[in-house]
Amino acid sequence: MKSLGKPPEIRDEAKRILEAISDPERYAIMLTMARHGEGVSFSQLASAFRANHNTLSRHLKTLTHATLVWNFYERREGKDHSFYKLSAMGKKLLSSLKPELEVTAQRSATRNAPVSA
Helix, strand or coil, X not given: CCCCCCXXXXXXXXXXXXXXXXXXXXXXXXXXXXXXXXCEEHHHHHHHHCCCXXXXXXXXXXXXXXXXXXXXXXXECCEEEEEEEECHHHHHHHHHHHHHHHHHHHHHHHHHCCCCC
């Protein structure tokens, strides 16, 4: 009997998403974008994270490839500027993780609370 499995394209998409959010810096980039719904520029992200531009570019490419982030351009002062913002999937992913992260934070706080005698 042949075993059942998800279609390869679903597995590949899930793998890209999980790999993208598994890096703490990429996750922090997504959280920053969540606070700035209109989008943030590459230079704003570079100064916020003080990352090497190549590293930041690679992180953004990974997030974009996983369809968690959208890249768009705006012309300002005669120059094209690159902006990034969370996609609908990125927003949904962060909102689904938020309750779990809050519970984990509460458990951590409880464990680290001083015990009264």
